[in-house]
Amino acid sequence: MSSIQEDGRARRRAVTGIKDSLRDLRAQLSLLNHRVSTRLGLRDVDLDCLELVQKQGPLTPSALARLAGLHPATLTGVLDRLQRAGWITRSRDPDGPDRRAVLVHAAKDRAADVYALYAGMNTAMDDLLAGYSDGELALLADFLERTTRAGRVATEDLTAD
Template sequence: MTSEQDLPADVLERFVGYARESSALTILFHTQVAERMGLSPTDEKCLDLAMRAEGPVTAGRIAELSGLSTGAVTGVIDRLEGAGYVRRVRDPHDRRKVLVEVTVDKAGRYAHLFEGARGTLREVLAQFTPAELEVLDRYSRVLIETFRRRVIDA
């Protein structure tokens, strides 16, 4: 394992380039998807966070997961609710709490927009051996955990 001090500058710069290009392409992709859905990219990503949660979530949880302020998330939820993607429901265990529930009918209509990305990922991953996939899996998990800590938990 390489320590941060042992990492050659050219290797770091190469991976910085990959990360920047990947990030830019990801943002462009989600901007296109959001536009087709009639949403902003931020609203689309918050909808994605709510869709990946196990059941309805609080606005506070969306704020935690997205790194947005609770005030900003309230605006996101207002827009998503207005567009028919989510609805606010009372928490059955605590009637004082309001949960955000994804309206599956509306959100499900746009699943096809992600099939191209899924196909691209399948095509790319098919080029690697099982051992290489294990390394890529570890890299991806560590990268996500580190970003989450530095961006969202900061």
């Protein structure tokens, strides 16, 4: 077997290993998020929407529904639960097309409740990343950004069907 063929096989094994690791990571993060949502008394979808509002908000309900991939009627139930539990507020959208337009805001005083449950993971990540050089961190950040973008495109492709 030539060294070119051996290199090709080694590369395919490495690529397969990375894809397998990403699937394992997705599953582990899903389990972590499920535990966090359970501790907070939320459904998994509620936590997903709350995180979107915390990161990208304030958002209109229709924008949040698009980002979360939810039907607007489903999102209404999610927002009602989050508001009743004090995780979000809704306010009139001053730039909205009419008086009924609203914006969804994350309750700032509740963010620490969420972050506290991720403290163990954040500490573990800080410890893990401390062993990488600045160049390696830049490479990892680029890989993760590109992977996120690829996932977004794949999701949009499935949504378009």
